Amino acid sequence: MxxxxxxxxxxxxxxxxxxxxxxxxxxxxxxxxxxxxxxxxxxxxxxxxxxxDEIRERPKDAATDRFHPGRNVVLNVVPTGIGCSIGGFAGDAAPVSNLLAGAADYLIANPNTVNASNFINLQSRNILYTDGYSIDLFCAGAAELHIPYANRIGLIVENTDERSVATIYNIVNAVRAIHGVNISDVVVTEQRIGGRCHENGSKGFVGTVDNPQVLFDACERLISRGVNAIAITTNISDLPLHNYAKHFDGQYPNPIGGVEAIISYLVTNRFRLPSAHAPLLNAKELDLAHAVVDARGAGEFASESGLACVLIGLKNAPQIAPPNGSRIADVVNVHNLAAVVMPASCLGGVPAVYAQARGIPVIAVRENQTILRVDREVMRMDEVIEVENYAEAAGVLLALRNGIHLESVRRPLRTLRY
Incomplete structure (x- = not known):
């Protein structure tokens, strides 16, 4: 349950x-x-x-006794379902992710940071497209991220009509032909998986799943055929269409993101493989205030399905428990984590909490507003570095990487005297 x-x-x-x-x-x-x-x-x-009820316990500090020197890693978190003004729409945090990636060896980004249906923007090859559950384990020191040369991806398609299935196969073949992604197997379920939107008391969106066993059975079929990353595409029920229209006008959180996170969390927790979810067909029959939607959501509205970005992103998604025989290019863990970048008003999640406990700098971006008001004062995080925007955050990351104390690049500069 x-x-x-x-x-x-x-x-x-x-x-x-x-x-x-x-x-x-x-x-x-x-x-x-x-x-x-x-x-x-x-x-x-x-x-x-x-x-x-059926959650698997996480490994106990599996990564804390291993070190991989020489790799500088930054985590850029844009939480889903809470109306982030940057990244809360359709891949609109991709430019800032590519900017921050220039200040690190690797930038870990959750999928919704760059997902934009047909228009994913992974310009920097050092961006690690990492599902939320793997990020949580990484921050807790319970898992390492094994960076593959390439994954073999399996796709789960929820039971749907023949026309929609044909659309999905055309997207799969386009991604194979254009992006060179190894999508080896597709399973169309015989029953509905049943993802549903759920609005919490904070007005943020999460979700639930009616038939998780249908999802797990499909995963097992794919894994038995040798895949090591799983994409899922389903319809979403209980979608509040009036508020979804407001989302495309830039005035409301994306109601789909929360249930997408729950679906990928379920899969990664159960099978320890990278996973990501996409809407089967993007909603278009909405009573919109404007014929041209907010620029931040245009990628989703201009695409028939949300699937392409997920298939492309999973191509090099890091593994937390690579199967035997996997070809791994690099490995990093929490000891490599130089900083966590987050919106300033939502510092009450797993990444910020564990970063503070480990003395890892948290860079809080004020310009990326959310519907929450959980800031450094609420969380009693005295060492948070607050910045106005992501351009300033990139400068802070470069200073940290090069061992430059931030006080020395600000004025006035305090004079120490005898």
């Missing part, structure tokens, strides 16, 4: 000594799939949690 709920934690106790993740797990019965701090009062944190 997949459940979305809210829990309240005493603020002082939950934030003491970097124990928030443990406090969330304890209050949720230890079956936590995904969580984030959504609201705060002077005394309490309100945490929105997705739990799953």
């Amino acid at each position: 997949i459940r979305n709920s809210q829990i309240r934690l005493g603020k002082s106790e939950a934030l003491a000594g970097g124990s928030l993740a443990d406090a969330v797990a304890k209050a949720s019965g230890g079956k936590v799939l995904r969580w984030y701090v959504a609201q705060s009062t002077a005394e309490e944190l309100l945490v929105e949690v997705t739990t799953w």
